[in-house]
Amino acid sequence: MIKNARFIQQLFKELTEWVDLGIITSDQKNRIENFYTAPVSPAAEKTPEYKDLKNEKSHVKENINLSRVIIGLATLCIAAGIIIFYASNWRKMPPVLKLVQVFLLIITLYGGAYWFLQTERKFSLVGRSLLLLGMISYGTGIMLVAQIYHISSHPTNGLLAWGIGAFAISILMREKYGIFLSMVLFTIWDIWEYSYFGNPGYFFGLPVIIMGWISYREKEDKGITVSAFLLACWFLQIAFYWIEHYSTDGHAGYLMITGFIIVGAIMQKGGEYLNKMPLLNHTSSVLFFTGWAAYTLPLFMIGHLQPETSWCLIIWASAILAVSAILHDKKGYYISAVLFFIWSVTSQSPAYGYIIPVMILSVLFYIEKDDTGIAISAVSLIYYYYIPVINLIPDGASQGVQSYLIVMLQFPFAAFLIAAGGILSGHTILKSAGRVFTVAGWFSFLIPFAAISWPIDMQNLPLLMNFGAVKIHSAGYIVLSLASLIGLCLLYKRKENLKMIFPVILFPLIVFFLPFNHTATRMITLHLAAVAFIFLFLYYSYSIYEDKSFERFFTYIFSISLIVIKGTGFISYSEIDEEFKLAYLIGFILFVTVCFLLNRLVYEMLYARGKDFPVRVIDAVCAVAVWLSVYLASFRIESQKSIFTAESIVIKMTIIFIALSVMLYLMLFKKVRGERVILYLSLIIFISSGITLFTAGPDIPWEIYSVTFNLLLFITSSVYMYYSTVIQSRKILNFATAGIILHVFTRYFDLFWDMFSGSLLFIITGILGLAGGYILEKKRKNLTEMIKTSEDAIENQESVK
Amino acid sequence: MKLYQKILFPVIVAAQIAVLGFMITKQELLLARGTKVMLKCQPIDPRSLFSGDYVVLNYEISLIGEDIVSKSGIKNSGNPEKKDIFVALKLKPDGKYHGAAEISENIDELKKRYPLIIKGRVEYAGSTLQIRYGVENYFVPQKEGKIIEESLKDVSVEVSISESGESAISRLFIADKEIKFY
Numbered sequence: 001m002i003k004n005a006r007f008i009q010q011l012f013k014e015l016t017e018w019v020d021l022g023i024i025t026s027d028q029k030n031r032i033e034n035f036y037t038a039p040v041s042p043a044a045e046k047t048p049e050y051k052d053l054k055n056e057k058s059h060v061k062e063n064i065n066l067s068r069v070i071i072g073l074a075t076l077c078i079a080a081g082i083i084i085f086y087a088s089n090w091r092k093m094p095p096v097l098k099l100v101q102v103f104l105l106i107i108t109l110y111g112g113a114y115w116f117l118q119t120e121r122k123f124s125l126v127g128r129s130l131l132l133l134g135m136i137s138y139g140t141g142i143m144l145v146a147q148i149y150h151i152s153s154h155p156t157n158g159l160l161a162w163g164i165g166a167f168a169i170s171i172l173m174r175e176k177y178g179i180f181l182s183m184v185l186f187t188i189w190d191i192w193e194y195s196y197f198g199n200p201g202y203f204f205g206l207p208v209i210i211m212g213w214i215s216y217r218e219k220e221d222k223g224i225t226v227s228a229f230l231l232a233c234w235f236l237q238i239a240f241y242w243i244e245h246y247s248t249d250g251h252a253g254y255l256m257i258t259g260f261i262i263v264g265a266i267m268q269k270g271g272e273y274l275n276k277m278p279l280l281n282h283t284s285s286v287l288f289f290t291g292w293a294a295y296t297l298p299l300f301m302i303g304h305l306q307p308e309t310s311w312c313l314i315i316w317a318s319a320i321l322a323v324s325a326i327l328h329d330k331k332g333y334y335i336s337a338v339l340f341f342i343w344s345v346t347s348q349s350p351a352y353g354y355i356i357p358v359m360i361l362s363v364l365f366y367i368e369k370d371d372t373g374i375a376i377s378a379v380s381l382i383y384y385y386y387i388p389v390i391n392l393i394p395d396g397a398s399q400g401v402q403s404y405l406i407v408m409l410q411f412p413f414a415a416f417l418i419a420a421g422g423i424l425s426g427h428t429i430l431k432s433a434g435r436v437f438t439v440a441g442w443f444s445f446l447i448p449f450a451a452i453s454w455p456i457d458m459q460n461l462p463l464l465m466n467f468g469a470v471k472i473h474s475a476g477y478i479v480l481s482l483a484s485l486i487g488l489c490l491l492y493k494r495k496e497n498l499k500m501i502f503p504v505i506l507f508p509l510i511v512f513f514l515p516f517n518h519t520a521t522r523m524i525t526l527h528l529a530a531v532a533f534i535f536l537f538l539y540y541s542y543s544i545y546e547d548k549s550f551e552r553f554f555t556y557i558f559s560i561s562l563i564v565i566k567g568t569g570f571i572s573y574s575e576i577d578e579e580f581k582l583a584y585l586i587g588f589i590l591f592v593t594v595c596f597l598l599n600r601l602v603y604e605m606l607y608a609r610g611k612d613f614p615v616r617v618i619d620a621v622c623a624v625a626v627w628l629s630v631y632l633a634s635f636r637i638e639s640q641k642s643i644f645t646a647e648s649i650v651i652k653m654t655i656i657f658i659a660l661s662v663m664l665y666l667m668l669f670k671k672v673r674g675e676r677v678i679l680y681l682s683l684i685i686f687i688s689s690g691i692t693l694f695t696a697g698p699d700i701p702w703e704i705y706s707v708t709f710n711l712l713l714f715i716t717s718s719v720y721m722y723y724s725t726v727i728q729s730r731k732i733l734n735f736a737t738a739g740i741i742l743h744v745f746t747r748y749f750d751l752f753w754d755m756f757s758g759s760l761l762f763i764i765t766g767i768l769g770l771a772g773g774y775i776l777e778k779k780r781k782n783l784t785e786m787i788k789t790s791e792d793a794i795e796n797q798e799s800v801k
Numbered sequence: 802m803k804l805y806q807k808i809l810f811p812v813i814v815a816a817q818i819a820v821l822g823f824m825i826t827k828q829e830l831l832l833a834r835g836t837k838v839m840l841k842c843q844p845i846d847p848r849s850l851f852s853g854d855y856v857v858l859n860y861e862i863s864l865i866g867e868d869i870v871s872k873s874g875i876k877n878s879g880n881p882e883k884k885d886i887f888v889a890l891k892l893k894p895d896g897k898y899h900g901a902a903e904i905s906e907n908i909d910e911l912k913k914r915y916p917l918i919i920k921g922r923v924e925y926a927g928s929t930l931q932i933r934y935g936v937e938n939y940f941v942p943q944k945e946g947k948i949i950e951e952s953l954k955d956v957s958v959e960v961s962i963s964e965s966g967e968s969a970i971s972r973l974f975i976a977d978k979e980i981k982f983y
Contacts, residue, residue, distance in 0.1 A: 103821070106817065107814070107818070114811070119802055142820070145824045145825055145828070147940040149832075150855075150936065150938055150939050150970040151828065151935065152938035153922075153933070154935065165816065169814070172813060173802075173806060198883040
């Protein structure tokens with residue numbers, strides 16, 4: 001291994017020839033080979049030739065690399081030296097001499113390159129470095145002339161001349177680094193020209209294409225990718241130039257939009273096609289992304305086409321749609337769907353025409369059997385429904401009436417959507433649309449209950465059944481209701497269980513004939529309907545539908561959101577209307593009590609039928625709601641008005657809900673098995689708050705309410721704690737503990753604030769807080785541990801099984 | 802090297818030299834044959850990456866006043882920015898320096914009335930026009946731009962202008978004294 005690696009390689013070659021010619025024997029050959037290879041490793045003896053030749057090769061490569069690095073560095077140094085020397089504008093040398101010098105330099109360097117690159121001379125590396133230096137000196141010459149003659153009018157011309165010269169000779173000699181240099185020069189030239197001189201840079205494409213072609217022929221992966229990237233930039237630059245200069249409002253602009261989309265589509269297809277070729281896979285990605293970029297180009301035109309933005313969007317979306325339809329490209333459908341949607345939202349006049357693209361897209365998605373697309377179409381259709389509904393409201397109508405009308409129309413629309421969803425969900429291709437309709441339908445049904453079940457003034461709302469100022473809406477209401485009835489019949493024919501759907505479709509028809517501008521009618525109808533639907537949904541979603549169905553999920557959404565929304569409303573009213581604070585809070589307690597009892601009733605009924613029902617979900621929500629109301633009522637509340645002085649609707653509602661509760665208590669106490677404690681608690685709260693509600697008045701001292709509700713609160717928290725041990729729930733325990741802590745602390749501040757001086761108060765609070773916290777924590781821990789051990793015991797038992 | 806490379810190599814090298822030769826000849830001809838005018842200026846001092854230090858010269862005629870602009874009606878035909886423009890020069894009352902008399906996008910129109918016309922490019926168009934003529938850079942040996950910088954007020958330049966309006970810096974004066982760096 002002392003000898004030169006190349007020599008050994010040569011030697012091995014020769015040895016084989018010598019054996020063939022009979023100069024030496026193959027044994028001698030092996031011995032000679034061993035002599036050179038033995039020191040590498042003892043194992044090498046077995047397959048010396050192969051292994052070591054390989055070793056040598058890598059060694060040889062390293063040698064070449066080193067010389068390359070040295071020559072490369074040297075070339076760089078000289079190049080920098082040449083440039084800096086002339087740039088320093090050395091004053092001791094007259095310009096003429098400098099010029100002569102540069103000419104000599106150019107000729108010498110190129111001459112040297114020419115000499116060394118002759119095939120018979122084996123100093124190609126030196127030749128190539130001289131060639132590069134020649135190009136550098138040419139560029140330096142250009143700069144020198146500019147310097148001597150103070151030329152500054154169009155500095156890019158010099159760059160271009162340099163780039164072309166370097167490019168020509170690099171292409172001729174296939175000099176990679178020269179091409180790289182000229183590409184950098186061309187790129188600087190292009191950016192400079194485009195940004196400063198406003199030149200579109202058409203020329204830039206030519207050298208890039210040539211470079212791409214040469215790289216492809218030489219199978220230079222990087223060269224191809226770089227030229228593809230530069231071409232993409234070139235394309236975008238020209239596109240922007242055109243947008244800037246030629247996109248006028250009218251046909252030219254629209255034609256350009258279409259052109260961009262077509263080019264983009266071709267590029268995407270081309271990208272997909274090239275992806276199969278091994279050498280071009282990077283190029284294909286570049287092409288593909290450029291295609292996408294071309295799709296977005298019309299975005300930059302919108303500014304130039306104002307005020308006709310909507311036409312611009314329509315043409316943009318249509319072009320993408322048309323091109324995608326030809327190419328069967330589903331992505332394009334999605335994009336055009338989004339663009340059409342944007343158009344319909346931004347359009348200044350009502351976008352009635354939106355239905356056309358929606359229908360075309362639906363058909364296309366249907367043909368493609370694309371689930372997502374069909375779902376998108378379904379959403380678009382639902383959205384489209386609101387365009388006429390909103391825009392056809394008579395101009396004279398006030399803002400409030402407009403929104404009430406839209407909310408009212410949710411009823412038949414929900415019915416229609418639920419029916420349509422039911423029908424479509426059986427279809428093989430349209431099932432995703434069916435799903436969208438079902439989900440949207442159920443949510444639409446929730447909206448009116450949340451939005452208009454309040455004592456708001458809707459006197460101006462025209463009656464639907466009168467077909468007066470809002471006849472189109474009345475007609476629409478009827479049409480939707482009838483359509484949903486027809487849907488119901490179709491579903492009935494299919495022998496589907498309609499018990500949960502039927503009331504939802506029937507209810508809107510009843511609403512149509514009710515005077516909803518009358519507050520009492522509306523309030524009573526909606527509240528009774530709300531609790532009725534909570535009951536129906538809870539019951540049927542668990543008796544008809546399977547596990548994890550949307551109907552079950554929605555049942556919880558419906559019940560919980562109604563409790564939360566009502567709670568927020570009642571509590572807000574209680575804050576605003578101080579004189580009826582208690583009445584509002586108790587009103588909410590009544591509402592929650594009914595919900596809670598219904599939930600329990602469903603549980604018992606389903607239990608009787610042998611079905612499981614997760615009763616605790618709604619239980620928990622009700623528990624939190626009731627606790628919160630009682631807590632808020634436990635503060636110092638003064639000068640309450642009697643409920644009998646309130647509007648008649650309040651009394652009516654109260655009586656209805658009390659009657660409902662009493663009826664439910666009677667039913668439940670008959671049926672109930674075990675777990676009565678929670679029912680008793682609810683009964684206590686119900687009775688005491690009911691009594692308070694009716695006895696409250698200006699003459700009653702506030703202490704009575706306070707004592708009642710503080711007591712109730714304490715009982716509630718204690719029962720929760722006890723209940724937590726009954727059903728072994730750590731969550732309830734923690735909640736009850738937190739509740740008691742909050743209760744005690746607020747009460748402490750609330751009642752004794754003015755009896756002590758500030759500092760004393762805080763010291764005692766601190767000590768008490770610490771002690772109380774310690775005791776509670778200890779108790780809680782004990783309880784937790786108790787629960788845990790019993791849970792562990794159960795688990796152990798199960799694992800034993 | 803293949804045969805075509807052997808032939809084309811010297812051709813390209815010759816072409817590169819010809820480019821340089823052309824540039825030199827063009828400037829030399831302009832300087833030799835062009836009409837000499839004196840322009841007054843105020844310099845500042847930046848640096849070019851390849852060509853070394855230079856002084857930026859800002860001439861009186863670099864800014865065309867509002868009256869001349871409005872008289873020419875040049876703004877009626879769209880935004881003149883980044884476009885070529887011709888400026889007719891006439892001797893100022895001091896009898897030494899030239900100033901702008903009229904502007905137009907068409908050289909022939911000005912030729913009828915004025916003998917001296919210089920070509921420029923509109924940099925910025927407001928109510929006045931900012932114009933570059935290509936004689937704004939004066940290259941100096943490294944760190945020697947200061948000489949010019951120190952006497953900002955008194956710098957004037959002799960510019961050579963061809964028939965077609967091309968211009969080149971011929972000589973630089975400070976306080977009427979020619980400055981030579983070589």
